Amino acid sequence: MTDTEKQLNFDGFLLLVGKLNYAWTNTESLLIHLIAGLAGVDKEIATVIFLTLNTTRARIDLVERLTKLDKVSATERAPILALTGRIQRQSALRNRYNHCIYAFDADGGNPHTILMRIADRRDTLKIGQSTPLNDAAAEDIEAAISELTAINLNIWKVIAQFDYPK
Template identity: 60%
Template sequence: MILLVGRLNYVWTNTESLLIHLIAGLSGTSKDVAVIIFLTLNTTRARIDLVERLAKMDGRPASVRDPILEHTQRLSRLSGIRNKFNHCIYSFDQETGNPKTILMRIADRKTDIKLGREDTVDEQAMQEIEDVVAQLSAANQDIWRLISKLGYPV
């Protein structure tokens, strides 16, 4: 289970880093400058927002804008599973050893708060992670093809 989450994180990070090339190409800068911009933005959401805003700028042809937006929306959809398994605490049932995730979020209610929703990591959850890893791998290849097609810095 832990190895699978590690693989998910590796594939996610590798794919998210492709935003560097999109930032460089869309902003007309070098890859080195795009790396600084990428690292300065400390969340995936901020990085995706930047790429989307650059893609939507006036004068950007639809042939460039639309495929980029498709890919950023795809990454946004896939980020949910990654966030679930990356932004949690893991515990293991003392009797069975089965892993559980404990969400690291406070849910404010009208008159109280709720802490750390727990979910068991079962076969369905593991399959879901494997599916996202496969989808991220495909997204990675598709984004590389787009970067190459657009002639963006690599």
């Protein structure tokens, strides 16, 4: 394989990561509608709340806590908690490709990611977990994009079912 072919493969991988980011952001933004419906506010107020919380985890925590209030029926609670769980399960893969550096092998091997995170263990630190950029990684990203698309459609169904602000 020539250097040009490797670059084209990496460019394709970056395009796939871009599609993952688009699917993620588009789906995460639907939490605004869930916040509005659960908190009983309009979409503008829910947007301010959403943007004030600066992490996905905080936004999901808010939706889950609002969902667990006594005033929310079990019929409403179950699908929302299922959806937030599905979103959360996709976050590890998204974080892997968004909070990393991309490293290239001097001998022409496949590039890989180096996670920019410290894993603090009892008496040691683990730094720089590496993941190869290969067909399996691309398949994982494609599966995540498909799952995020399905989650997105399911959130819209919940929004319609419970008549949340659109």
